[in-house]
Amino acid sequence: MDVVTVEHLSKSFGDLRVLSDISFSVHEGEVLAILGPSGSGKSTILRAITHLEEASGGTIAICGTPIVTDGVYADAATLRRALLQLGLVFQDFNLFPHFSVLRNITEAQERVLGRSKAEAREVALGLLEKMGLAAKAAAYPCELSGGQKQRVSIARALALDPKVLFFDEPTSALDPELTGEILRVLRALADEKMTMVIVTHEMGFARDVADRAMLIDAGVIVEEGPAHELIDNPQNERTRAFLKRFSQT
């Protein structure tokens, strides 16, 4: 089954067209890597699907429920219910600084899903354990390293049992020596068959972990295919140029 279907998605900011005719789907259990130069529109794709930006045109469906059909949005209740199936991990974490690590993970479970305090706590502690952060439950985000913060934010998203988890450059705000711990977490989630869409600049990681990859440039999908093929043996001239630029830096 397709968890997310995107058809002819377009997005403009005023006169600036950032996405044109984007169509793809995310299959259950797969890892899709979205690659491309800065400003190519790859983050905007995630932000349009998660409704942080309004699509200008096209259709987006989540688990079969259209949230926008030919540029027209569904009613608020449908939209809200559909969006609850999605999780998003931000580049700069966006943890709630006034909440402890534990409460960062329990708050939405209680307020949004209506779980009991005890249940939310149990889920949160289980996820922290899995993230190797069991000892940090009572800490505040300002006391954590970047890598730890990002692991908390992944736990926060997972706590709501999303059908698919989006990652918007999850390692780009981290010191190079900290990216490894995040990539290990993503790898573990992939092994558990968590459906994930990852916007990333980590080519090696994308090749090894992603099932499929998509190259975005200037707001269009340039090439799409199995991740290792697209990265090792690109067919499109622009993909080759991008990957070449990348290996030089």
Place this chain on the structure above:
Amino acid sequence: MMQLLKQMLEGTVVSLEIFFLTLACALPLALPVALGRMSRSRLVRAPLHAYILVMRGTPLILQIIFVYFAPYYLFDASWDRFTAVIVAFAVNYAAYFAEIYRGGIQSIPKGQYEAAKVLGFTRVDTFFRIVLPQVVKRILPASANEVITLVKDTALAQTIGVAELFRVAQNASARQFSTTPIFIAGAFYFVLNWIVSELFLRLERRLAYYH
């Protein structure tokens, strides 16, 4: 001397009443004003902008006189002096606090709203559980300034004849041909504001567990 101190303590009670009643009205009132001031609708935004301009742009002493005498000219009715003082102070201070709130609310990064939205929080929950607690921490220093000014501004209530601390001191000065009561009043204000500063410092320290 004992007689004088007793009178001044009574005046202090009146000043404190003005102080606390003003805060009790102005602090909550400023929130809808701040939110309306940031509204996308011009119809909401423009009148509140005008209100804040007038409140901050004219002397509080004049506003007190206006509030007290307006019913007299408009409806040929009069009202209680003390009530008029509270209304004038509350409306004036709400304008200042609203601007402090607005600055605080606008300083919260967009990412906090985005994270809350993606997690499914309602707009009300996002504001009261995620944004507002962080705003409170950020606006404490600016609010302390305003609250300290309010302690001293209560002296303006005497303009329409409310016998607060400074009025009592001035009357005593006139009776005794001495400036001493006025300086004693000064010491009273100083001690009150010392307490206010200390309370705000403690509050800041209590919220220092995160940044």
